[in-house]
Amino acid sequence: MSDIADPLFAPKGVDLEHPSVARIYDWFIGGTTNWAVDREFGAMALKVFPQARMLAKTNREFLRRAVRYCSEQGIHQFLDIGSGVPTVGNVHEVAQEVDPDSRVVYVDNEPVAVAHSKILLEQHGDLTRHAAIQADFLDHANLWDQAMETGVLDPRRPIALLTVALLHFMPPETGAEGSLEYYKTLLPSGSYLIASHGTNDGVPEDVRKQQAILMEQYRNTASPVFFRDRAQFTALFDGFDLVDPGVVWIPEWRLDDKSPMTEELVLTPNASCGFAGVARKP
Numbered sequence: 667m668s669d670i671a672d673p674l675f676a677p678k679g680v681d682l683e684h685p686s687v688a689r690i691y692d693w694f695i696g697g698t699t700n701w702a703v704d705r706e707f708g709a710m711a712l713k714v715f716p717q718a719r720m721l722a723k724t725n726r727e728f729l730r731r732a733v734r735y736c737s738e739q740g741i742h743q744f745l746d747i748g749s750g751v752p753t754v755g756n757v758h759e760v761a762q763e764v765d766p767d768s769r770v771v772y773v774d775n776e777p778v779a780v781a782h783s784k785i786l787l788e789q790h791g792d793l794t795r796h797a798a799i800q801a802d803f804l805d806h807a808n809l810w811d812q813a814m815e816t817g818v819l820d821p822r823r824p825i826a827l828l829t830v831a832l833l834h835f836m837p838p839e840t841g842a843e844g845s846l847e848y849y850k851t852l853l854p855s856g857s858y859l860i861a862s863h864g865t866n867d868g869v870p871e872d873v874r875k876q877q878a879i880l881m882e883q884y885r886n887t888a889s890p891v892f893f894r895d896r897a898q899f900t901a902l903f904d905g906f907d908l909v910d911p912g913v914v915w916i917p918e919w920r921l922d923d924k925s926p927m928t929e930e931l932v933l934t935p936n937a938s939c940g941f942a943g944v945a946r947k948p
């Protein structure tokens with residue numbers, strides 16, 4: 667969304683001195699809502715972990731496939747937490763390809779991401795069906811109330827909740843599992859949980875070494891990374907029914923011909939360093 671990527675759009679009080687995960691990720695996947703401090707951090711990250719950009723794109727592709735899948739199952743409403751800076755392939759754009767009346771609330775705790783989401787929706791969205799709010803995943807009651815107060819979502823009808831590339835910024839001691847449980851309890855029957863998550867469990871040894879250096883670098887951002895293993899990730903879906911193919915490496919989740927896959931990822935999907943899954947509330 668290059669037309670809205672202007673530092674003038676940074677809301678007052680936003681920290682432009684330190685790198686932000688939302689804006690680094692934006693830079694990785696080809697967006698322009700990022701500042702020199704983010705690009706410098708991203709370039710440094712690519713030096714120790716050259717595949718970071720490709721993995722960010724692979725994750726974004728999973729998001730597209732999962733949203734499309736849910737839309738095809740008749741899901742009409744999406745709550746995208748940790749939605750990031752709106753760049754390529756936003757949830758409302760994917761969903762409305764299948765369901766032109768779909769409804770989406772974007773949530774992020776990063777003020778720049780939220781400000782740009784609002785501008786994007788004002789320019790290209792439909793404010794009766796789309797909204798963006800600033801809230802923290804861990805502040806669950808407040809987040810849910812704010813999301814429902816937008817009037818965009820009907821809490822009595824199934825909702826797909828997205829926590830895509832989000833929970834690895836919240837180790838268990840933050841109470842992330844409890845917050846997720848709060849949302850899962852409030853979601854009506856027939857709702858979906860869509861999640862992906864960074865890991866070092868089962869990752870090739872050489873990649874693990876690079877990951878360890880990258881994690882050190884992320885300690886310098888406001889959002890250090892914490893890996894969950896396969897069992898911890900799978901447990902996030904407890905009480906929901908995982909849809910086929912279950913918990914898999916990110917590039918393996920219902921791959922379609924639109925998803926760009928490097929030969930390396932086809933041969934070694936565990937080099938994607940992330941798990942993905944989608945599950946339905948019975």
Ligand SMILES: C[S@@+](CC[C@H](N)C(=O)[O-])C[C@H]1O[C@@H](n2cnc3c(N)ncnc32)[C@H](O)[C@@H]1O
Nearest residue numbers: 688691748749750774775776802803830831835
């Ligand atoms: C790596 S980006 C993922 C963006 C998008 N979900 C995707 O996968 O394409 C992670 C996003 O989570 C946001 N985030 C991190 N911690 C959060 C929290 N506690 N509550 C809400 N958002 C958070 C960051 O600001 C960032 O925009």
